[in-house]
Amino acid sequence: MDHFESVIVEYLRADRSLFVNTQLCIQLNAGPNPDVSGPHWYCDAVAVSLKNxxxxxxEITYANPPASLFKRLTGWDSQWTALRAALERDSGVPSSWSLRPWVFVPDALAARVDGFIDSLSLSEMPRPRVTRIEQVMPWLYRSWDRVESADNQ
Structure with missing residues (x-):
């Protein structure tokens, strides 16, 4: 985890209905070693809401250009059905639950990321939620009870 990912993880954790697992390995094919079993990703954080x-x-990036984020989203978009099955198999995320990418990027990259998302097929994968990193500064929310507005979920 890089030094800024922890700020975003704390932002996620401040919502008492979200439970966070960092650096989760999403392994498409079952096997004892993801390095030899096929496609896999280490997701910066997976946030689960029992309430919702x-x-x-x-995914968190401030890289400019955000090439690795674009590669990740492209891979997820093309493998969404298998990715969902892997999360159900390995992490117990029920297939009936909604699953959505949530990316955190600097304000200066947000329009470029939104434009890239527009180019994805999104035939199975829902449109990723985009949050500007500048919106997650700890002084902008209550650290013990951050509450999302309904339009941000």
Missing amino acids: QSAYLC
Whole structure:
């Protein structure tokens, strides 16, 4: 985890209905070693909401250009059905729950990321939620009870 990912993880944890697992290995094919079993990703954080019966695949970047984020989203978009099955198999995320990517990027990259997302097929994968890193500064929310507005979920 890089030094800024912890700020975003704390932002996620401040919502008492979200439970967070960092650096979760999402392994498409079952096997004892993801390095030899086929496609896999280490997701920066997976946030699970028992309250909303939903899970979020959180990716954090401030790289410019955000090439690795674009590669990750492209891979998820093309493998969404298998990715969902892997999360159900390995992490117990029920297939009935909603699952959505949630990306955190600097304000200066947000329009570029939104434009890239528009280019994805999104035939199975829901449109990723985009949050500007500048919105997650600890002085902007209550650390013991961050509450999302309904339009941000």
